[in-house]
Amino acid sequence: MTLPADAQAALDSFEHCTGWEQRARLLMQWGQRLPELSEADKTDANRVHGCESQMWLVGKxxxxxxxxxxxxxARLIRGLVALLLVRVNGLTTQELLQVDLPGWFEQLGLSRQLSPSRSNGLNAVLVRMRELAA
Incomplete structure (x- = not known):
């Protein structure tokens, strides 16, 4: 499966990082690019449960x-979610169901920095995306 263009750009930028500090800085930059959801979208119905920090997700x-x-x-989570979004935005339902989340963060060189709670949170986001797509 070919990567969406934005995901390929993310992968290219992370491949040039030499250490965790560079990756962390890049991760924060990706998080800053994440457009803010409107207050109207920050409802309980859009809340992703299973994340330690408050997280909302909308999809169409x-x-x-x-x-x-x-x-x-959470700033770090914003960055991780921004990278998840570039990986999944533009996919069909069938492609979305096949996304390998651990593999994607492994490719980015970020999997070692994912604590169990962050991994669980990102998985909860992906599960929620798949629920919306079902």
């Missing part, structure tokens, strides 16, 4: 392709 299908938006108060 446009011409057969999924477009998601998310928001979190």
């Amino acid at each position: 299908q446009v011409d057969g392709q999924w477009q998601f938006a998310a928001s979190s108060e």
Whole structure:
């Protein structure tokens, strides 16, 4: 499966990082690019449960392709979610169901920095995306 263009750009930028500090800085930059959700979208219905920090996710299908938006108060999580969104936005439902989340963060060189609670939170986001797509 070919990566969406934004995901490939993310992968290229992370491949040039030489250590964790560079990756962490890049992760924060990705998080800053994440558009803020409106207060109207920050409802309990859009809340992702299973995340330690508050997280909201909205998604809609446009011409057969999924477009998601998310928001979190935690800076590191915002970065991780931004990287998840570039991986899944523009996918069809079938492609979305096949996304290998651990593999994606492994490719980015970030999997070692994912604590169990962060991994669980990101998995909860992916599960929520798949629920919306079902």
